[in-house]
Amino acid sequence: MASLGRLSRALLRAPLSQTRQFSAAAAHGHGEPGAARLWKILTFVVAFPGVAVCMLNTYLKMQHHHHENPEFVPYSHLRIRSKRFPWGDGVKSFFHNPEVNALPDGYEEHEE
Template identity: 35%
Template sequence: MAMAMVRSGLRTALRSRTPAAAPKRNYSSSAGHDDARETAKWEKITYLGIATCTVLAVVNLSKGHPHHEEPPRYDYLHIRNKEFPWGPDGLFETKQHH
């Protein structure tokens, strides 16, 4: 990068046969750049964005939403109450006869 600037300066000096002046640099805060106008523009854009988001939030939240039956907490913990094949008293319990 520095070598390219040196070469460019030398070419300019050789063409004009006058001492080479330092190349003019353009910075973002140059005199032609109006910071106040740019700040005002972005302030307006920000307020417009805030108003738009607020309106969209009010519209979305004012709409109704469907209410569904609450699903079981975990599908794999869904317990079925099914009778044992050997009866409701259990395998090892003796039945009492009256």
């Protein structure tokens, strides 16, 4: 029985000592030399230009975007209104977008 107690203490002690060594090494900055410099360079050379290219792509796509609504089909299971909304005219949802969202009787007409 005593050997079982010693074995369990040894097993419980091993992971804690490794964890302490790892955290102590990280706290004292004993990491790979130049790792921070590498990540700083990668941030400025890869990450920031990548974000800039994505932003440019999104901007250019928005410039050429012409939205046309699909044909309205009054399905009975969509746009059910059991009671009126407490704001506005009671038909439009709180985040209603007239260019995208249809009302129960069809899309709103816009003069362009």
